[in-house]
Amino acid sequence: MRFVSGLSTPDKRSLVNFDDKVLEVFRKHIQRLGSDAEAGGLLLGEVRGMHLNLVGATFPTVDDLRSRCSFERLPQGHAEISQKMWSDSRGTVRYLGEWHTHPEDLPTPSGIDRSEWKRLASGRKDKRPFPS
């Protein structure tokens, strides 16, 4: 399993930084065992010009629907944390996206993943594109 603390677009103009707290959430939900289900949540952070600084990630609640190869997030729990971080930060920390695990070491996005990306990207007010 490989982790990076930052990513950039191919032209290096936009950077995405992951706080240690975010990486820790990812690490805790690696699907090590055959019985481990997918996990996921919201990515919360700050927009700094062209860059994104991810400072928090929500993780599965008992309400989420999880299996080895699927994860369906329900709003309960995630929405409250997102709202709290938004108000505690006076509106600087907000919803920036979503994450979920896959059981493979080298994951391939599913058809549902790709259609969700398109749906979420088209609904963004700033029209920032998602990676294809």
Ligand SMILES: [Zn+2]
């Ligand atoms: Zn997926």
